[in-house]
Amino acid sequence: MLKGFKEFILRGNVIELAVAVVIGTAFTAVVTSIVNNLINPLIGAIFNAQSLDTAWPVTIPSITGEDATIHFGAVVGSILSFLIIAAVVYFVFVLPMNTLKERAEAKRKAGRPDPDEPESELTLLSEIRDLLAERPTGEAHQPKH
Structure with missing residues (x-):
C-alpha cells in the first residue's frame, strides 16, 4: 500500500501539477x-464609481421591499482578470514552449525525409545507384555463358 502511494506521489505529473497550482495561486x-x-x-474614475465592483449597478425591485x-x-472585472491571466499564460508559457517544441522537432527531422510523403522514383533510383556504386567490382553479377 505504501509502495503504491510512493509511486503515485513521485510521478512527474503529480509534481508538475503541484508546482502549477502553487505558481497559479x-x-x-x-x-x-x-x-x-x-x-x-x-474604470471607477471614468464611470464615477469607487471600483469596478460597484460600477454599473442595476437595481431590481423586489416584492418583499x-x-x-x-x-x-x-x-x-472578473472577465478582465481572466483575460489578463489567459494572455500571460499564453505568452509566457504556451507560446515559448510551442516554439521550443517546434525547434526540437525541426532539428530531429533535419536530413530525414518526411515519413508521410511517398518517395519519388528519382529518389529511389538515386539510392539504388548509390548502393550499386558502393559495392566492390568483384561482387557484381556476371552473366553465365
Missing part, C-alpha cells in the same frame, strides 16, 4: 492586485 494574486489596484480605480442590485462592473 501566486500568479492569480498578482493579477488580482493589478485589477483591484490599477484597472478598477481607472428589499431591492436586489446587480453589479455588472464586478462581472467586467
